[in-house]
Every structure is written in structure tokens, then in C-alpha cells.
Amino acid sequence: MALNRKYAALPDLDSAPDIYETPELTDDNSTVPTTAARTHSDDEFYDVEDDTPGISRSRLRINEARSRFLPANVDANGVDFSDRVDGKRKSYKASSRRQRILQDGTEELGDLSDDDDDESLERRIARLKREVEEAKDEYAKRKAEASTQADTDDAKGDNRLTSLSQALDEISKPTGRRVTAQAPRAVPSTSQEEKPDLPAGDNATYTVTYAPTYEQSHALAKAADFDRRLLMLEKGLGINASLMPEADVNGLPRAILPTLDSMNKQISTLAEASTANLDTISRRVRTLVQEQDKLNDSREKAKSLREELGRGAPTAPAEESEQEAKINALYGILPTIENLTPILPPLLDRLRSLRAIHADAATASDTLSRIEQQQTEMAAELKQWNEGLVKIEAAMKEGSVSIETNKKVMEEWVKDLEERMEDL
Numbered sequence: 001m002a003l004n005r006k007y008a009a010l011p012d013l014d015s016a017p018d019i020y021e022t023p024e025l026t027d028d029n030s031t032v033p034t035t036a037a038r039t040h041s042d043d044e045f046y047d048v049e050d051d052t053p054g055i056s057r058s059r060l061r062i063n064e065a066r067s068r069f070l071p072a073n074v075d076a077n078g079v080d081f082s083d084r085v086d087g088k089r090k091s092y093k094a095s096s097r098r099q100r101i102l103q104d105g106t107e108e109l110g111d112l113s114d115d116d117d118d119e120s121l122e123r124r125i126a127r128l129k130r131e132v133e134e135a136k137d138e139y140a141k142r143k144a145e146a147s148t149q150a151d152t153d154d155a156k157g158d159n160r161l162t163s164l165s166q167a168l169d170e171i172s173k174p175t176g177r178r179v180t181a182q183a184p185r186a187v188p189s190t191s192q193e194e195k196p197d198l199p200a201g202d203n204a205t206y207t208v209t210y211a212p213t214y215e216q217s218h219a220l221a222k223a224a225d226f227d228r229r230l231l232m233l234e235k236g237l238g239i240n241a242s243l244m245p246e247a248d249v250n251g252l253p254r255a256i257l258p259t260l261d262s263m264n265k266q267i268s269t270l271a272e273a274s275t276a277n278l279d280t281i282s283r284r285v286r287t288l289v290q291e292q293d294k295l296n297d298s299r300e301k302a303k304s305l306r307e308e309l310g311r312g313a314p315t316a317p318a319e320e321s322e323q324e325a326k327i328n329a330l331y332g333i334l335p336t337i338e339n340l341t342p343i344l345p346p347l348l349d350r351l352r353s354l355r356a357i358h359a360d361a362a363t364a365s366d367t368l369s370r371i372e373q374q375q376t377e378m379a380a381e382l383k384q385w386n387e388g389l390v391k392i393e394a395a396m397k398e399g400s401v402s403i404e405t406n407k408k409v410m411e412e413w414v415k416d417l418e419e420r421m422e423d424l
Helices: 002-006 062-068 121-145 151-172 213-217 219-236 256-271 275-312 318-340 344-362 364-423
Strands: 072-075 093-101 107-114 180-182 203-205
Touching: 121 151, 219 344, 256 344, 344 364
Parallel strands: none
Antiparallel strands: 072 093, 093 107, 180 203
């Protein structure tokens, strides 16, 4: 009654009892299954055709599924399957045998192989650290059980494990700015368990962001490399400072282009040498020597006269003092110029050579483009010639075939004529 009073004020409330209608049973409809359920075998599977294609009713072959995991081997000795979150908790190790199907259909199982063949370097280092920790725990257990062993054996085992831990820590450190680091050398161990833990090599090389090729691509580095190649070429030609009177032993060697120019002139002079030319050259050399001697004498006289005038002459006006100051400044620079005299000629020659080479290099791109265009044209011409040769070879083959057929026909005709002549 309380329920009726509670919902009495609600609109559209039907107080009639709930009626559930079901279809009446007829002779054609029955709720009893007409056929018995089909039992499924564990070794076979059946694809049941049903009106509901979205549901897969296929059964697996149990034996085939079991045979797939036969080569697997799981080592669960000392494994902790509890829910504790502990880094020292030991996990199981799974390994499988390599399978090979023979020609007769049988399977052959090979050696055990771990599933960590494709592991990365970080995973490998982590695995090695975990194995070292497990080795330490096992060593501590054995040490506690066998307390009668010698202290030397304990010290050796501790040193080996410590060295392995240090090696792994050194490998796993960030590289930083170091380029090459020396990994600590591990003590060789005879234990089979510790052999995989040894580092692969003594030297560990790390890659940093500095690129050594940047210096080679620099403009100054390119110029220095070009100068070095020029010097190597000059040395290959046998050009050194001892052959040049204007260069000192410790001075720079002459550049290659002026040297080649002078060699060309010398060769042309020797090739065109005659009595008249040699006489003319000798007279000119003597004239030059005399002029050089006169010039040296005039320099000495001018120097002595300037010294005498400097001692006895009165003070000159302001203009002459400025001129003398300039002259004195030039004479003060003369020692520096004289010291640079052995270096300046080869240096100027090399600069002139570099200028000529750079001028030629400016037009090198145009020359290369012309050469490439010529090569393209030559390739097109060679292609046309190749096509023509192929056609000629095909025509020659056809001609040889036709000649052979004509030869056979002519032989038959000759034989027929010979037979007719014999009959006559």
C-alpha cells in the first residue's frame, strides 16, 4: 500500500499486472535437440559450418601445439616467483634448440641457443651486471658453507669479482668529452661461469660530437694542403733550395711555375746555342758585370760623402730635415729587408704561381662543362655506331645464310647437270 501511495501522483503509471507472452508450442517447433552433440577429438579439429560466420569454432591440434614447445628448455633453479619488487631477485632463463626439417619430413633438434642473440649493448651490459651479482651471491653462499678453504682462494675470488664489476661500471659510464678510455684489465679466471663477463677488448673507443673532417674542409686547411701538395711535387721534380743562389739553405724553395719557366728558357738557349749567340751572351754578361761594379762604387762614394757632409754641414732647413728623416727611416728598414732577402724571392714566386693557378681554376668549371658536353656527344655517336654495327652484323648473317642456301641449290643443279651429261 505504501508503494501505491508513493507512486500514485506519477503520470502514466500503469497499475495493471505485468504479462509476459510466449509463443505456443506447435507440432513443428520443439525445444529438444534432434541430434546428439558431436564429440571433438584432441588430435583433430573440425571447421563447423554455421549460420554465424563471425564465430570461429575451429579446434587446435593439441599434439602440434605441444610439439612446438618441445625444443624449449627453461632453467628455474633458485628462481623467486614471489611478488616482491627486488633488483636482486633471480629470474628463470629460457633457451631453445634449433629445429631443422629433413627431406623425409622428420625434425632434427640442434644445440641449445639463447634467445639473446639480437640483444643490444645496453641489455648485454645489464645482463652481465646481473650475472656478476648472482655470481657474488653464489660465491658468498659457497664461502659461508665451506669455511675451511684458504684465505688466498677467497682473496682471488673477491678480486676477480671486483675487477669484473669495475669493468662493467667503466663501460656503462657516459662518454663525456673523452675520446679514448682505457678499460681496467680483468684478472684472467679459470671459472667457466665468469668467462662471458670479460670485456671484449682492452681499449674502449667512444664517438663524440667533434668531427675531424671539419678542419680539412676549412679554407686555411685547404690552402695549406694545396701548398703541401705543391711542395711534394717540387720535391718529386728534384727542386730544392741548394740549387738556387737566391734562396738560403733554411729558406723557402722556389715555386714550380717560375722554375719550369727558367728550365724552359735554359733548354731553349741550349737548343739554339751557336758561336754567334754565345759570343753575344758573353759580351752582355761582361757589360752587366761592369755596370754592377760601377753601381757598387757609386753607392760606396755616396755613403762616404753623406757621412762627411753629416759631420761638417750646418743645420739644414725644415724641408731637408724631413727628407733626411725619411731617408734615415728607409735606411733603418734596410736591415730588416736584407734579412728577408733570402725568403722574399721564393715567396713572391710562389704567390705568383698560386695566382696563375687560381686564374686557371676559375675557368676550370667551363672547361669541365665543355669536356662533359663532348663526352655526351661522343657517347651518342658511339651509340649510333653501335646500332649501325648491330644492323650490319644482322645483314651479314642474313647474307651468309642466303649464300649458304644458294650454294646448296647450285650444288644440286650441278649434280643434276652432271647426271644428264653422263646419260648423254
